[in-house]
Amino acid sequence: MSYDLIVIGTGPGGYVCAIRASQLGLKVAVVEKRATHGGTCLNVGCIPSKALLHASELFEEAGHSFASMGIQVSAPTLDHAALLGFKDKAVDGNTKGVEFLLKKNKVDVHFGTGRILAAGKVEVTAADGSKSELETKNIVIATGSDVAQLPGVTIDEQKVVSSTGALVLPKVPGKLVVVGAGVIGLELGSVWRRLGAQVTVVEFLDRILPGMDGEVAKSFQRILEKQGVAFKLGTKVTGVDTSGTGAKVTVEPAAGGAAEVIEADVVLVAIGRVAYTQGLGLAEIGVETDKRGRVVIDPHFQTNVPGIFAIGDVVAGPMLAHKAEDEGVACAELLAGKAGHVNYGVIPGVVYTSPEVASVGKTEEELKAEGIAYTVGKFPFLANGRAKANNQTDGFVKILADAATDKVLGAHIIGVEAGEMIHECAVLMEFGGSSEDLARTCHAHPTRSEAVKEAAMAVEKRAIHM
Amino acid sequence: MTTPLKTRLLVVGGGPGGYVAAIRAGQLGIDTILVDEGGLGGTCLQRGCIPSKALIEVATRFAHLRAAAEGTDPAGLRAGTPSMDFAQTRAWKDGIVTRLADGVAGLLRRAKVRHLAGRAVFSDAKTCRVETGEGAFTIAAEAVILATGSEPVELPALPFGGGVVSSTQALSLSALPECLAVVGAGYIGLELGIAFAKLGVSVSVVERQDRILPLYDRALTEPVRRALERHGISLHLSARALGHTDGALAVEGADGTPFQVPADLVLSTVGRRPRLEGFGLEAMAVDVKDGRILVDDQCRTSMSGVFAIGDVIGEPMLAHKAMAQGEMVAEIVAGHRRRFDPLVIPAVCFTDPEIVVVGLSPEEAGAPERALVGTVPFLANGRALTLDAPAGFVRVVARREDHVIVGVQAVGAHVSELSAAFVTAIEMGARLEDVAGMIHAHPTLGEAFHEAALAALSGGSARH
Ligand SMILES: Cc1cc2nc3c(=O)[nH]c(=O)nc-3n(C[C@H](O)[C@H](O)[C@H](O)COP(=O)(O)OP(=O)(O)OC[C@H]3O[C@@H](n4cnc5c(N)ncnc54)[C@H](O)[C@@H]3O)c2cc1C
Ligand SMILES: Cc1cc2nc3c(=O)[nH]c(=O)nc-3n(C[C@H](O)[C@H](O)[C@H](O)COP(=O)(O)OP(=O)(O)OC[C@H]3O[C@@H](n4cnc5c(N)ncnc54)[C@H](O)[C@@H]3O)c2cc1C
Numbered sequence: 001m002s003y004d005l006i007v008i009g010t011g012p013g014g015y016v017c018a019i020r021a022s023q024l025g026l027k028v029a030v031v032e033k034r035a036t037h038g039g040t041c042l043n044v045g046c047i048p049s050k051a052l053l054h055a056s057e058l059f060e061e062a063g064h065s066f067a068s069m070g071i072q073v074s075a076p077t078l079d080h081a082a083l084l085g086f087k088d089k090a091v092d093g094n095t096k097g098v099e100f101l102l103k104k105n106k107v108d109v110h111f112g113t114g115r116i117l118a119a120g121k122v123e124v125t126a127a128d129g130s131k132s133e134l135e136t137k138n139i140v141i142a143t144g145s146d147v148a149q150l151p152g153v154t155i156d157e158q159k160v161v162s163s164t165g166a167l168v169l170p171k172v173p174g175k176l177v178v179v180g181a182g183v184i185g186l187e188l189g190s191v192w193r194r195l196g197a198q199v200t201v202v203e204f205l206d207r208i209l210p211g212m213d214g215e216v217a218k219s220f221q222r223i224l225e226k227q228g229v230a231f232k233l234g235t236k237v238t239g240v241d242t243s244g245t246g247a248k249v250t251v252e253p254a255a256g257g258a259a260e261v262i263e264a265d266v267v268l269v270a271i272g273r274v275a276y277t278q279g280l281g282l283a284e285i286g287v288e289t290d291k292r293g294r295v296v297i298d299p300h301f302q303t304n305v306p307g308i309f310a311i312g313d314v315v316a317g318p319m320l321a322h323k324a325e326d327e328g329v330a331c332a333e334l335l336a337g338k339a340g341h342v343n344y345g346v347i348p349g350v351v352y353t354s355p356e357v358a359s360v361g362k363t364e365e366e367l368k369a370e371g372i373a374y375t376v377g378k379f380p381f382l383a384n385g386r387a388k389a390n391n392q393t394d395g396f397v398k399i400l401a402d403a404a405t406d407k408v409l410g411a412h413i414i415g416v417e418a419g420e421m422i423h424e425c426a427v428l429m430e431f432g433g434s435s436e437d438l439a440r441t442c443h444a445h446p447t448r449s450e451a452v453k454e455a456a457m458a459v460e461k462r463a464i465h466m
Numbered sequence: 467m468t469t470p471l472k473t474r475l476l477v478v479g480g481g482p483g484g485y486v487a488a489i490r491a492g493q494l495g496i497d498t499i500l501v502d503e504g505g506l507g508g509t510c511l512q513r514g515c516i517p518s519k520a521l522i523e524v525a526t527r528f529a530h531l532r533a534a535a536e537g538t539d540p541a542g543l544r545a546g547t548p549s550m551d552f553a554q555t556r557a558w559k560d561g562i563v564t565r566l567a568d569g570v571a572g573l574l575r576r577a578k579v580r581h582l583a584g585r586a587v588f589s590d591a592k593t594c595r596v597e598t599g600e601g602a603f604t605i606a607a608e609a610v611i612l613a614t615g616s617e618p619v620e621l622p623a624l625p626f627g628g629g630v631v632s633s634t635q636a637l638s639l640s641a642l643p644e645c646l647a648v649v650g651a652g653y654i655g656l657e658l659g660i661a662f663a664k665l666g667v668s669v670s671v672v673e674r675q676d677r678i679l680p681l682y683d684r685a686l687t688e689p690v691r692r693a694l695e696r697h698g699i700s701l702h703l704s705a706r707a708l709g710h711t712d713g714a715l716a717v718e719g720a721d722g723t724p725f726q727v728p729a730d731l732v733l734s735t736v737g738r739r740p741r742l743e744g745f746g747l748e749a750m751a752v753d754v755k756d757g758r759i760l761v762d763d764q765c766r767t768s769m770s771g772v773f774a775i776g777d778v779i780g781e782p783m784l785a786h787k788a789m790a791q792g793e794m795v796a797e798i799v800a801g802h803r804r805r806f807d808p809l810v811i812p813a814v815c816f817t818d819p820e821i822v823v824v825g826l827s828p829e830e831a832g833a834p835e836r837a838l839v840g841t842v843p844f845l846a847n848g849r850a851l852t853l854d855a856p857a858g859f860v861r862v863v864a865r866r867e868d869h870v871i872v873g874v875q876a877v878g879a880h881v882s883e884l885s886a887a888f889v890t891a892i893e894m895g896a897r898l899e900d901v902a903g904m905i906h907a908h909p910t911l912g913e914a915f916h917e918a919a920l921a922a923l924s925g926g927s928a929r930h
Contacts, residue, residue, distance in 0.1 A: 012908065023924070042848070046909050050852040055541035062531060062543060069524045070555030073531050074546035082542030089540075090851045097846060321908040341903070348907040358907065383569065385511070388562050389519040417883045423912040424886035430904045431894040441886075441893050444812040444822070445482065445785040446515045449886035464489050464793065465573065 002135040003029045005335060006122050007142055008114040008280070011039020013312025013324030014142030015098050017332045022105040024336035029134060030107055031114035031124050037098040039144050040313070041321040042091060044164045049187055050352055051090040052167065055083050056194040057354045069391065078195060080171060087167070110134065115281045116141075119307040138307050138335055141287075141295055142328065143280060145273040145313035150179060152239055153269060159242045160267045163188060172196045173265035177249050179237050181208035183351050185270035189229060190353045199229050200262060204254050204271075206234040209351065213363035213412045216398065220357055220414055223394050232262075240267055275314045290316070301331040309335070323347050346429045350419035355395045358422035361410035361429055362400060373403035377435060377459030379451045381415050383466055386446040392416040397455035399425070399435055406434040406459070413452070421449050435459040468595065468602040471580075473499045475799055476594070476607035478586045478745070481508020483776030483788030484613030485570050490796035492577025499605055501596050503585040506570040509615050509777070510785040512563060513634040518657055520559040521637065522816055525664035532666075540854055550665060552642050559637075588746035591769045609771045609799050612752075612759065613792065614745060616738040616777035623709050624649060630710050630732045633658060639731075642667055647715040647729035649707045651678040653815040655735035656690065660818050663697040670700040670727045672707050672717055674736075679815065682875075683827045685841075689858050689877045690817050697818070702727070707734075740778040756780075763805050765795050773798075787811050810873075810892050812885040819858050820881045824888040825873030831863045837872070838864045838898070840922025844878050847917075848909035855879035860914040862898065862922050869897040869923075874915065884912055891915075898923050 004026035007018045014030060015037055022028045036043060055078075062076040102109055110132070112124040122134045147162040149155065157165035166188045174197065178189040181203035193199040201208070208224075208231065209217045221231060234254045241248040247267050252259040275294040282289060288296045288304045295303055295310040302309050311331050312324030326342050333340030351357040367374045380396040381387040395414030402409055411425035428438055438456035443449050457463045477488045480502025488500040505512040531548040533539045574581050584598035592610060596603045618632035626632055633654050644667065648659040651673035663669040671678070671694070678694070678701070679687040694701050704720035714726040740758040753760045753768040758780035765773045773795045776788030790811075794804045815821040831837035841861045844850035850858075858878030864871045874888035891901055901919035906912045 041908070047848050047852060050849065050909055051541075054852050054854070055543070058530065058539075058541060059543055061527065062534065062545060066527060066531070066548075068554075069527065069558050070551045070553070071524065071528050071531065071548055072551055073535075073548035076531070076534060076543055076545035079542035079544055082540075086541040086854070090848075093851045094848050322905050322913075325908065326905045343903075343905070347905050350907045350910065385516050385566060386519060388566060389516050390523045417880070419907055419910050420880070420883040420912050421886065423884075423906055423910070423915070424890045426904060426906070427887050427890045427894065427896065427901070430900065431896070433890075433894060437893070438890070441889055442786055442790050442808045442811050443889070444814045444882065444885045445510070445789065446519055447814065447882050447885060449883055450786075452886060462490075462493055464486050464789070465569070 003027050003108070004136065005138045005140065006031060006134055006136040007140045008122065009039060009142035009144055010037040010098065010102070011142060011144045011312060011324060012041045012321040013144070013328045014039065014140070015102060016325040017140055017142060017311060017328030018107045019101055019105045020329045020332035021335060022107050024332060024338070026336055028107045029110055029136070030102065031110045031112060031122060033111070033113040035111065036095040037102065038095045042094045042098065044167060046321050047094050048087045048091050048167045049163070049184070049191070051087040052083070052191045053187060053352050055086055056191045060194040084168065113279055115279060116285055116308065117281065118285055119305055138309065140331060141277070141280065141308065141310040141314055142312050142324070143276050143314050145319055146276040147269070148272040148274045150237060150269050150271055153237070155269055156242070159247045159265070160240055160269060162269055166192070166268045169266065174198065175200070175246070175264045176266050176268060177202060177262055177264040178268045178270060180269070180271040181231065181233070182210065182270060182272060185268065186224065187352055188268060188270065190224070193227065193229055200232060201229060202232045202235050202237055202249070202251055204234070204236050208233070209357070212357065212359060213398070213410070214365055216357060216359065216412045216414060219396070223355065223414070224353070273313065273319055277314060300334050301327065317344065318347060318349065320347065320349060343430065346426050348422045348426050350422065352419065355392065355415045356418040357414050358418035359410070359412040360422055360426045361408070363410060363412070364400065367400060367409060372409070374400050374409060375403050375459050376400055377455045377457065377463070379455035379458055379463055379466060381448065381451055384448055384451045386448050386450070387415070389446065390416070397451045399438070399452070399455045399459055401435040401459050406436055407432055408435055408438065411452070415448060415451070417448055421452060424449060424452055468604050471499065471603050471605045473497050473605060473607050475499070475609050475611065476501065476605055477611045477613060478594070479508060479613035479615055479776070480504070480506045480570070480581070481613060481615045481776060481788060482510045482785040483615070483792045484508065484611065485574065485792070486789040487611050487613065487775065487792030487796045488579045489573050489577045490793045491799060492574070492579045494796060494800040496796070496800055498579045499582060499607070500574060500579050501582045501584065501586040501594070501605070503583065506567045506581070507563070511566050511570070513637055515785050516566060517559050517563055517637040518633070518654070519816060520562055522657060522661045524555050525661035526818065529664035550642065553640055556638065556640055586745055588749050591750040591752070591772050594746070610773065611792070611795055612767070612772065612774040612778055613776045613788065614741045614778045616783055617741050618735070619737040619739050621649065621707065621734055621736055624707055624732060624734050626734070628710075629730065630734055633733070633735055636733045643731035644668060645728040645730055647672060647727045647732045649715070649732060649734045650736035651701070652681070652735060652737065653679060653817065655733065656817045657815065658733060658735070659699060660694070660697055663699050668698075668728070670702065670729070672702045672705050672715065672727065674704070674706055676704045679821070682821060682823060683829060685861070686821055686823070686875055686877050689819050690821065693818055693857070738777065738783055740780060742778070763807060764798055765791050765806060782811055782813060784811065784813060808893070810889055812889050814882045814885055816882065819877050819879050822876045822881045822885045822888065824875065824885060825892055826863055827873060827875065828861070828863050831865070831872050833863065836866050838866050838869070838922045840918040840920065842914045842917040842921055844911065844914060847911060847914050849911050849913070850878065852909065853880065860884070860918045862901070862915070862918040864898050864922055869899060871896050871898060871901065878911065880911060884915065887912060887915060
């Protein structure tokens with residue numbers, strides 16, 4: 001069997017690339033070692049975590065914020081099996097969807113572990129050990145990423161779990177220690193805190209959400225603290241002892257100092273993810289990888305070996321599903337002889353806590369580092385009618401605009417539904433729009449998005465509702 | 467004894483049109499007086515958008531708890547049977563309104579706008595008299611902005627009073643009725659009807675036309691109609707309300723047969739009309755046609771120096787239109803060159819599911835000959851599945867000849883916040899390719915906008 005394109009891995013990068021290539025007339029196959037499609041994102045990432053976040057958020061709301069609104073109810077409980085079932089249903093619906101789409105778009109599916117024998121040759125080892133060989137003009141590596149390990153700490157997925165284990169804890173832990181204050185740690189930490197765990201987040205750096213706008217991170221940390229999450233920043237984990245009933249986490253100041261032991265029932269290691277290329281045979285065929293194990297590509301996604309391309313988490317850039325998807329589309333279009341392109345300047349990022357945090361474009365720190373003069377417009381949800389009517393007033397919108405041209409360079413939002421609101425800013429930035437464009441656009445009332453408009457007005461110090 | 471006052475700008479009406487105009491004028495250094503008789507914030511804040519959304523929010527949470535109590539919440543929430551302390555709900559809602567209205571008062575103070583609480587009655591186009599708690603004033607102004615808003619339309623068969631109320635009273639009940647009949651299936655009637663149904667009230671809706679939400683196309687309203695059944699609301703279409711007596715609403719059905727709908731309360735929401743009476747408009751030489759004040763694209767009336775904004779100039783009667791016009795007129799008075807020319811004004815219907823309408827529908831745009839349409843159901847959207855909200859869709863409408871997007875509509879449980887991106891795309895002159903080529907965050911409902919653009923480009927269906 002000979003193909004135009006074989007994509008290894010059917011995460012969001014891989015399956016989207018395969019479908020797009022097939023739509024453009026290429027003969028395409030995918031190789032996937034999991035039993036289901038959708039990769040990290042659909043199986044053990046975005047989708048199951050968001051399902052748990054949604055369910056736990058409703059549970060928390062039910063327990064806390066109803067009396068003032070006139071609703072009386074006994075303390076609600078959560079049926080843990082039903083909760084996990086809800087999550088599984090969301091995962092199932094999504095992975096089945098991808099299966100259907102691949103079929104609909106006439107993409108051949110080969111289940112098994114792919115190994116690149118040479119440019120144009122892929123070997124597939126099925127679960128039963130049987131091997132087959134596929135021929136192809138081009139290969140796209142979309143093998144994604146895996147959990148980063150903490151040196152000296154073994155993830156057993158019982159007491160010491162990765163994000164994957166944290167999605168299926170059989171019961172709510174009394175005490176949860178989260179190692180790493182990145183997106184995944186804060187999201188899953190929030191899930192289990194809402195369900196009753198006492199959560200402590202240990203982070204090596206002196207701030208949470210590294211890479212996000214500093215002011216946003218700081219004020220988000222305060223919101224999480226108010227919700228009951230404890231933080232130990234500038235602190236490193238040096239070991240976890242699981243020999244007793246629970247786990248004993250040894251930590252010490254990152255700068256050096258006296259060690260301390262924190263007791264936990266479960267420890268979640270969420271210090272990041274690393275590119276996954278095991279068993280692909282890259283070294284043998286000479287595909288270059290960087291110091292962090294990521295496949296090195298040129299601006300057209302091609303590796304140093306002609307005919308072999310790579311996209312998604314396995315290459316450099318933000319480890320986000322939509323970045324992987326967009327690279328998948330662009331790569332497919334280039335392979336089909338079209339002009340594919342990814343605008344890395346406008347990739348939104350969302351933290352799905354409550355409130356959510358969303359951002360697109362530059363942070364203040366980045367603008368300062370690049371020496372760009374900018375103006376800031378801010379507006380709090382406390383002054384927004386919809387947020388008030390819904391009893392959800394935490395957070396604010398912050399717009400960063402070029403001081404000389406007023407072009408919007410970055411937008412950062414903490415607030416309920418921030419993940420949806422950020423798209424308006426992304427659309428604007430795709431067009432190189434100004435803060436005035438945003439300020440003059442008619443926003444529906446009463447919506448939270450009116451705060452985006454007001455923040456844009458605040459750039460020129462003329463917000464109405466502040 | 468009346469105190470004479472002189473001012474550069476007089477704004478009449480403290481709704482979203484009037485108070486935004488006054489604040490913006492104050493920011494621009496214009497000496498401004500705002501006169502309002504109905505409470506700062508107007509219809510919107512006192513008895514419209516804000517209290518209705520607060521009630522909807524309570525109702526949604528209560529319904530969710532009822533599902534939890536019945537063991538039907540899919541995510542596993544379980545609770546004892548919840549009950550409503552509606553007096554507390556009202557106090558909570560009143561608290562929000564008071565805080566926001568105090569906020570507006572503070573903003574006016576900060577902008578150095580003088581606020582007089584009372585009714586303005588004009589003796590000529592630039593002079594009015596106001597009776598307030600602190601005495602009477604006459605105001606002579608160089609420029610006037612009329613922002614007197616709108617009021618509910620009354621059906622001859624259902625005069626307000628007794629058991630027949632408008633949205634205003636429906637939003638300030640101190641106890642829940644047992645059976646409510648809503649007359650008029652526009653957005654106000656349905657938003658409130660659904661909210662009351664979720665609070666456990668037995669609700670029926672009577673509508674003269676053969677469909678709900680007659681202003682929107684059927685594809686958009688169908689998910690809401692289906693949801694009415696789920697909310698346990700009985701719907702009577704092509705039916706006419708005849709009168710309310712003894713706990714029942716008399717109705718004439720589609721085939722002319724009369725029947726009764728149980729109703730200890732009737733909520734009549736058959737529309738709103740500009741408020742033109744009771745303030746001496748006759749003395750102002752301002753042209754009025756079809757029940758609204760006529761204005762040009764700068765909101766100037768036929769009388770020089772007199773502007774009119776918001777609901778009083780007619781449809782669309784939306785708070786954000788009033789605000790946008792208020793801001794603009796203040797700038798015109800300050801000498802800026804402005805014109806009211808938004809490409810689109812979004813409309814959001816906070817029913818369950820919600821509806822967002824921006825720009826042209828497929829039919830209005832001339833589909834299929836002259837327009838491309840792409841529709842993507844939320845059933846294929848990951849975020850919708852995690853929110854347990856798979857009903858509804860996003861629809862993009864673009865000109866066939868150049869792919870410029872002219873309309874975006876959506877229906878679904880949480881679509882209201884999507885409206886801003888739809889509007890921005892249209893205001894930026896986006897083509898389908900632009901939206902198809904940009905990155906939306908995953909997993910979000912907004913991805914469906916991107917997918918709908920792809921769908922329109924590929925003749926209707928998308929990747930997901
Ligand atoms: C808990 C969690 C939450 C997340 N939440 C979000 C979020 O909300 N939003 C967001 O944008 N991102 C989120 N992410 C990140 C997101 O999941 C990844 O960025 C995305 O999945 C990357 O896509 P990919 O296609 O590059 O790789 P992956 O999704 O990792 O897919 C790679 C696929 O390749 C397969 N594979 C690997 N090697 C082989 C081989 N040799 N042969 C055959 N198959 C192979 C794997 O089995 C896998 O299916 C989250 C991640 C986690 C862990
Ligand atoms: C139940 C309900 C729900 C609604 N929901 C929404 C929604 O979700 N989104 C939306 O966009 N719109 C909504 N609306 C419509 C919105 O409220 C109006 O479009 C908006 O308030 C119009 O603003 P305005 O400034 O023109 O007038 P108004 O808000 O009506 O304000 C006019 C003010 O002027 C005062 N006034 C009038 N005459 C005089 C006088 N002679 N002297 C002194 N004061 C005077 C009145 O007392 C009033 O306070 C809703 C309306 C209702 C009734």
